[in-house]
Amino acid sequence: MIHIDLRSREPIYEQLIQNIKKLIFSGVLKPDEKLPSVRELASQLTINPNTIQKAYKELENQGYIYSARGRGNFIMPINEASKLKTYDELVDKLNEIIREANYMGMSKETIFNAINIIYEENQ
Amino acid sequence: MIHIDLRSREPIYEQLIQNIKKLIFSGVLKPDEKLPSVRELASQLTINPNTIQKAYKELENQGYIYSARGRGNFIMPINEASKLKTYDELVDKLNEIIREANYMGMSKETIFNAINIIYEENQ
Amino acid sequence: MIHIDLRSREPIYEQLIQNIKKLIFSGVLKPDEKLPSVRELASQLTINPNTIQKAYKELENQGYIYSARGRGNFIMPINEASKLKTYDELVDKLNEIIREANYMGMSKETIFNAINIIYEENQ
Amino acid sequence: MIHIDLRSREPIYEQLIQNIKKLIFSGVLKPDEKLPSVRELASQLTINPNTIQKAYKELENQGYIYSARGRGNFIMPINEASKLKTYDELVDKLNEIIREANYMGMSKETIFNAINIIYEENQ
DNA sequence: GTGGTCTAGACCACT
DNA sequence: GTGGTCTAGACCACT
Secondary structure (H helix, E strand, O other), rough: OOOOOOOOOHHHHHHHHHHHHHHHHHOOOOOOOEEOHHHHHHHOOOOOOHHHHHHHHHHHHHOOEEEEEEEEEEEEOOOOHHHHHHHHHHHHHHHHHHHHHHHOOHHHHHHHHHHHHHHHHHO | OOOOOOOOOOOOHHHHHHHHHHHHOOOOOOOOOOOOOOHHHHHHHOOHHHHHHHHHHHHHHHHOEEEEEEOOEEEEEHHHHHHHHHHHHHHHHHHHHHHHHHHHHOHHHHHHEEEEEEEEHHH | OOOOOOOOOHHHHHHHHHHHHHHHHOOOOOOOEEEEOHHHHHHHOOOOOOHHHHHHHHHHHHHOEEEOOOOEEEEOOHHHHHHHHHHHHHHHHHHHHHHHHHHHHHHHEEEEEHHHHHHHHHO | OOOOOOOOOHHHHHHHHHHHHHHHHOOOOOOEOOOOHHHHHHHHHOOHHHHHHHEEEEEEEEEEEEOOOEEEEEEOOOOHHHHHHHHHHHHHHHHHHHHHHHHHOOOOOHHHOOOOOOHHHOO
């Protein structure tokens, strides 16, 4: 489920973060579900436990998981308020993308087409 | 022209990068135009020159400016190759946004509405 | 009574701890009074029970509440010893605050003014 | 200048953070001054470089220092806006302290006396 | 030289 | 068993 490219210039812990986020967003990992323990995932991926720990810590800082000492790491459930916060953040990111797309000469249609294709792929 | 919110939790050099990108995207800064020197901008904004340097360096890495030793930093002109590269990168970013939006329960319509509003604001 | 800002960057369990402390300090929660059960408060606030548990555990570690297995969590009564301990801890915290205030160029008067205003607000 | 108690329950990296903050607040470390390199401080204190790195990273997150790859870590200069931000944060902390002091039965005079003594000690 | 990432392996606190 | 901290030592990117 988790794929790490050890030859990539992207740090392993960053790849781990992106992988786990995808699993959360796609619903593979559900709210309050327990993540593999640091050691377990480390041996599964043949990656050092410290690197897993670093990724989990960062996911905790970003609000995607929570950790309970002696019990493990768990997926943070979403609620209405966190939805609003995320909506604001996503709109900010969309704004940046659209400004850059405009500068690069892409039309509004190009952007809408791209998004339509993404929605079809994600279905 | 550049507004830095020193009370924000966003690092100053990140804010600088975003500010300069906005000036590039909006056409205030034109291809091959010279940016203020590190020292000049530092004294203007009463910010540490090292912070300006860090922002310029990152903008150079991202391909938005180029530096000419002894002459200064300049806006990188766009060409077809950079357009294609940027298009691919923007689609990747859109993909991430849409995955997270889906997870947060936002409909396709919500996203399209947000984008329409952004286009109206940017006009 | 308890207000959680889910959009804040402050972790929810930290906000919970601060909220419950306020209720203790203001006398709303009295010594030996029973706190809502973990499940009860979780459903009231539509927050994950694990988060409530984490906050209760930390309040217990800090000496503000005690837990009686099978009966629930209760407000810890204060005694002379805990007063002395708290006094020393508060003086340590004040010391840190004053050192940072000095560094930031705030005068002694600024600090005393701030404290006077706080006392008026808390009346 | 930096004193670490290896037998303390407080993690070494936390002690390091507090020590460096004190050096900043007392003016021993000045704005834009270079901190000892990770390796240098590690060998000075006979502590592992990773632990120093962790402390420096956290100080960077908290806005007290900034890091420049290949050059070192430096003290973040203060400015008017960061003063305002800090003022707000310190008032929040004072508020918490005063609420707890009230609860513990300490009078306003007790608090003011404590602060006066702290100011005399810091002179 | 310097920060950033990573491995291998250990011990502690807490459940 | 599990997360958190720490040591010892290595390699890479950047200045």
